[in-house]
Amino acid sequence: MTPILLGPGLVLVIEGLAWALAPSALMRMLDSLRDMPPEARRLAGLTTLAIGVALLWIVRAMSG
Numbered sequence: 001m002t003p004i005l006l007g008p009g010l011v012l013v014i015e016g017l018a019w020a021l022a023p024s025a026l027m028r029m030l031d032s033l034r035d036m037p038p039e040a041r042r043l044a045g046l047t048t049l050a051i052g053v054a055l056l057w058i059v060r061a062m063s064g
Contacts, residue, residue, distance in 0.1 A: 018026055033041060 036044075
């Protein structure tokens with residue numbers, strides 16, 4: 001499987017599991033996100049992005 005398809009596939013699997021196992025918890029989380037100011041959501045998104053890039057960098061360093 002190509003890495004281009006592996007990433008989105010893993011995201012969909014994890015997101016699908018979350019919705020299947022705890023839909024009410026996800027709805028509460030979405031309500032909390034809706035109540036957050038845009039700056040806080042942006043910071044959360046940038047933090048998540050940085051963690052994702054770091055994880056990919058670590059996995060790539062370990063595999064090569």
